[in-house]
Amino acid sequence: MAHSPGRDHVVVDLPAGRLRGGVEDGVTVFRAVPYAAPPVGDLRWRPARPHPGWTGTRVATADGPSAPQPYREEGDPVLGGHGSPPFDEDCLTLNIWTPAADDARRPVLVWIHGGGFVSGSGSLPGYSGATFAQDGDLVFVSVNYRIGALGYLSFEAEGDVIGEGGDGEAEGGANPWLTDQLRALHWVRENIALFGGDPDLVTVAGQSGGAVSTAALAGHPETQGLIKRVILQSPPFGLGLPAPEAYGERVAAYLELAGVKTVAELRALDWPELIGAGLGLFARTARWGYWPTPFLPVIDGVTLDRHPARTLTHGAAAGVDVMIGWTREEANFGFALDEGYAAATREQVTARIADTFGADRAPEVYAEYERARPGARPADVLMDLITDELFRVPALRLAEARAETGHPVWAYQFDLPTPAHEGRLGAAHCLELPFVFANFDQWAHAPFLAGLTPAVRDGLATAMHRAWIAFVRTGDPNHAGLPQWDPYDTRERTTMRFDSVVTALGDLAGASRVLYGDGLPGPVSAGTAEGAP
Known part of the structure; x- marks a missing residue:
């Protein structure tokens, strides 16, 4: 009372x-x-x-x-x-x-x-x-x-x-x-x-x-x-x-x-x-080319019995409504301002790629990342690799797995780059947060928002904030200020692109999805261990 x-x-x-x-x-x-x-x-x-x-x-x-x-x-x-x-x-x-x-x-x-x-x-x-x-x-x-x-x-x-x-x-x-x-x-x-x-x-x-x-x-x-x-x-x-x-x-x-x-x-x-x-x-x-994580969740079989990425495709949790997304350049958050990584060589990055794809495929994969980002430096290839491995591809795998079982999932990518730090951060990890909360006055201390045009910033915040509210209220993020946002499926693969212009695109992250394929290990791949890609 x-x-x-x-x-x-x-x-x-x-x-x-x-x-x-x-x-x-x-x-x-x-x-x-x-x-x-x-x-x-x-x-x-x-x-x-x-x-x-x-x-x-x-x-x-x-x-x-x-x-x-x-x-x-x-x-x-x-x-x-x-x-x-x-x-x-x-x-x-x-x-x-x-x-x-x-x-x-x-x-x-x-x-x-x-x-x-x-x-x-x-x-x-x-x-x-x-x-x-x-x-x-x-x-x-x-x-x-x-x-x-x-x-x-x-x-x-x-x-x-x-x-x-x-x-x-x-x-x-x-x-x-x-x-x-x-x-x-x-x-x-x-x-x-x-x-x-x-x-x-x-x-x-x-x-x-x-x-x-x-x-x-x-x-x-x-x-x-x-x-x-x-x-x-x-x-x-x-x-x-x-x-x-x-x-x-x-x-x-x-x-x-x-x-x-x-x-x-x-x-x-x-x-x-x-x-x-x-x-x-x-x-x-710490390992070169990997996001530092000194502490991790532990799969102990008691408090946590499987990788969290697998929970939303199994059992009762499969019926939970899901929205999932990532930023276009997640890894820039941790690596783009590091002078040591800025000086990375092609040989170093190719060796890092070999950890995931094997030595035979590493040069080919490096070339694919170069084609996707014309003028890319080795550091850019490395950051795109980390973004894909750690965030984008595992999220896509979850969306694909949900779609295959007929359980809806809405997918998005946050694409608006920040001009802060001469644009080196791009659309980095965490950058979507003030847009989701639509409270930029509470983020005045955050350097990564410097230089954003208020009209673009505020318009995108309204679109995202209202989508989150709609999803919480109804299980569907659509509202009058968005283009039609369909659930992700294995045919159209609709993904909402949040940028200065908000657009619903088919298979927005298709290049990453195809590059990694279905054969590499990952937490939501059927029959695999709990390890990372």
Whole structure:
């Protein structure tokens, strides 16, 4: 039950206790709402548990701490930063934007932030749900969850010193991050009606690592009936995900960097020490020509039983409505401004291509990428290769697999390049985010938006933002401001191209699809292992 004792705040009575939110520009907002017990002390690396509740009225008008993560005060040259203090392990909270805390049963959009499994926050200004609540009459929920070492270390090898706390008993499990998100979804199911939302009409959306999370959630046995639709923005489905045994080498390297031998000793460290050791793991796991991922989801057969890319083509999750897309030059985000990669040679890039296609095909594949981008430097070929391997081709495979089984999927490619950094970023990873949220004022700190023409920028944002709203509300992204957007099928392969002019094209990424074919390994190829292409 909601009460409105004042014009600037709203009180909601939850099973866990009374909560007081605020009213911001006509939208009712509740911030730092706890959805799970603080994962501190003995609960570090344990599965998320229900929050015990509180007495009195909890004030929910200020953001809570973000999950601990690396931080540079000077920011970065692309996003300008992806998480800012305060940080704290007691971070399992969510934020809610709603037109009103009433009984209107509006569609719900749950946002899972990305960040390479090491950064980000649901409380970032750019992830404000105000525009979705105002423009779409939706209830928007953003989630904080454990990331980096605190979310992605896995201690599954019982009997191994890595997995013991000194008493011979396994100390933790894989994928604490996923248990957080599962708990958040159950919280939404149990409570969102009190905030004007419909628990039977929930869309989960995520970008990058958050899109991997979204797919994992959609196919999880604990979420059956909880998720109606998913939006997958730039999922790096080309990542190979390890089993616990394979991941053990990475965990052992991390423990060495942290200067400890057991999980009990690791649990005694303060979280800043854990972040420092994680920075060391970046260097230990980096490979030339590959996106750095020191921490990864683990396919443990318990919390996660298959690659997330496979969940939406199997079982109950096959019936979930899906929209999936990528940016034209995803990899430019991580590589285009790196002078070391800018100086890459043809020989280096050909050797990298051989990792995927074999030495015999590598020269031919290099030539294909050159033809697709006249005047391409070796660095450009490398970035297009990484974009295809990690993002575009695995997304196409999912779209193809869905289409073959008769389950609809809408596909898009974001093509608008940014003029920032002399145009070197192109249509890079993350660039679609401010367009989807249509809140450029909240992204003023982000260098990658510099130089965009306001009229083009705002027109494209309106088209994308309204498409996301339509999909959340109906399962179909079409609206009056778009050309007809048909589901992806294996005949027309319709893909919406979001650029200064929005166009629905047949087989937009056909060159990449044909180049990679069906015979190479990949998470959504029938009968293959869980590894990357």
